[in-house]
Amino acid sequence: MDRDRILLTPGPLTTTLRTRLAMLRDWGSWDGDFIALTAQVRQSLLRIIHGADSHVVVPLQGSGTFSVEAAVATVVPRDGHVLVLDNGAYCKRAARLTTLMGRECTVLPFNESAPVEPAALDAALAANAGITHVLLVHCETGAGVLNPLAQVAEVCRRRGRGLIVDAMSSFGALPIDAREIRFDALVAASGKCLEGVPGMGFVFLRKAIVEGCAGNSQSLAMDLHDQHRYMEQTGQWRFTPPTHVLAALAEALAQFQEEGGQPARLARYTDNYRTLVDGMARLEFMPFLDARVQAPIIVTFHAPGDPRYAFKDFNAGARAHGFLLYPGKLTQVETFRVGCIGAIGRNEMQQAVHAVELTLRELGIASGAPALQQRREG
Ligand SMILES: *Cc1c(COP(=O)(O)O)cnc(C)c1O
Secondary structure: OOOOOEEOOOOOOOOOHHHHHOOOOOOOOOOHHHHHHHHHHHHHHHHHOOOOOOEEEEEEEOOHHHHHHHHHHHHOOOOOEEEEEEOOHHHHHHHHHHHHOOOEEEEEEOOOOOOOOHHHHHHHHHHOOOOOEEEEEOEEOOOOEEOOHHHHHHHHHHHOOEEEEEOOOOEOOEOOOOOOOOOOEEEEEOOOOOOOOOOEEEEEEEHHHHHHHOOOOOOOOOOHHHHHHHHHHHOOOOOOOOHHHHHHHHHHHHHHHHHOHHHHHHHHHHHHHHHHHHHHHHOOOOEOOOHHHEOOOEEEEEOOOOOOOOHHHHHHHHHHOOEEOEEOOOOOOOEEEEEOOOOOOHHHHHHHHHHHHHHHHHHOOOOOOOOHHHOOOO
């Protein structure tokens, strides 16, 4: 092929040439240029949430999960108790890492096809005064559900509990304003809606709690308090920084601002989402979620009911036509996922639908319609 495949995956995702070109230079980690670049990126990130007065931002090496783990380890005292609002795979991952780090963890389960419920959270907090922190996944990338961040934050504020938000797949696209929404930690990463390359996460920490986090982490590498203190003192990262990833993120952030920031990004992703869902509907594919609870980030579709369908072949076909899809992550229903995020627009989404159409034809599948008994389950 004469162009790279388009990644319709929720990270890594398709980036611009300009972002990739930013990685052609080597940077010394102690060098003034790199120190300045780190400071510039941190300032840009804080501006996105209007958080310069209320929060600090601490970057961390590794994929997004590393930063979720670091946020929990840093913010939750060792005798703390975390309530995880669970409506999907990323929530379950957050609960697992919380437990593995020795924090008491309670899971409040919800249906994976619907948002978590603030009223149920309120009742759970009323019933258990020992819960110190709540963990919410803003956009549950497993099915693609948008969770009610503002309402959950309000319950936590009113009940005096800490809030940790995994905003990995929403940050940069969906509005998050630190002046209006109170959280102790909010986690995102370079390689999602900011359209950088993967390799680093970052955690916004509420200034008022930062000093109290000293000594919470049982891990050296995951200690965001230590990372923050060192960065404030020296401008440098503790341990080898992902230099090229940061340089690419700086360039991606410049393009983010030029495009018009979060509102413009949301508008483009929403258009991608509509183009995708409308096009797939013509092929009779059915989204798993009700459109009212769907974030315009990633769409889960029911697998076609045709017996000739197998994700492996379907995926291989779409790949041969230039598009990488994503397997489903639901336990009950057979699905696949298509991301709407990345440096792509309406043309790419139309071409993606066309690639799916060609693939169905090649596989001898007449329609994308799901098997009847699978509809709206789960
Ligand atoms: C992508 C993502 C993560 C992080 O996953 P990694 O594979 O570690 O990058 C965490 N939470 C959500 C909701 C995500 O979408």
